[in-house]
Amino acid sequence: xxxxxxxxxxxxxxxxxxxxxxxxxxxxxxxxxxxxxxxxxxxxxxxxxxxxxxxxxxxxxxxxxxxxxxxxxxxxxxxxxxxxxxxxxxxxxx
Numbered sequence: 040x041x042x043x044x045x046x047x048x049x050x051x052x053x054x055x056x057x058x059x060x061x062x063x064x065x066x067x068x069x070x071x072x073x074x075x076x077x078x079x080x081x082x083x084x085x086x087x088x089x090x091x092x093x094x095x096x097x098x099x100x101x102x103x104x105x106x107x108x109x110x111x112x113x114x115x116x117x118x119x120x121x122x123x124x125x126x127x128x129x130x131x132x133x
Contacts, residue, residue: 051091055130062127069120077120078107084123096130099123 061084068077081104088097103119 047091051093054087054091054093058127058130062124065120065127066124069117069124072113074107074116077116078104081107081120081123093130096123096126099126 061080065077065080065084068074068080081100085097085100085104088094088100099119099122103116103123106116106119
C-alpha cells in the first residue's frame with residue numbers, strides 16, 4: 040500500500056508542477072475567446088484535479104466547462120475562468 044501511496048503522491052506532485060502550463064493554455068483560450076478549447080481544457084483539468092486531491096480546482100474547472108456548454112454570457116465565462124486561474128496560481132505558490 041505504501042508503494043501505491045508513493046506513486047499517487049508523485050503523480051499529484053507532477054500535476055501541481057504542470058499547473059502553470061495548463062493555466063497558460065487556459066489563459067490563451069480565454070484571450071482568444073475560444074470557448075470550445077476552453078471547455079475541452081477545463082473538462083480535462085476537472086478530471087485530473089479531482090483524481091489527485093485538488094477538488095476545489097476540479098470544481099472550478101467543471102464550472103467553466105458547464106458555463107461554456109450552457110452558453111452563458113461571456114462575462115460569466117471570463118469571471119469563472121479567472122477564478123480558476125487564480126486557484127491554479129495559488130497551487131504554484133504553495
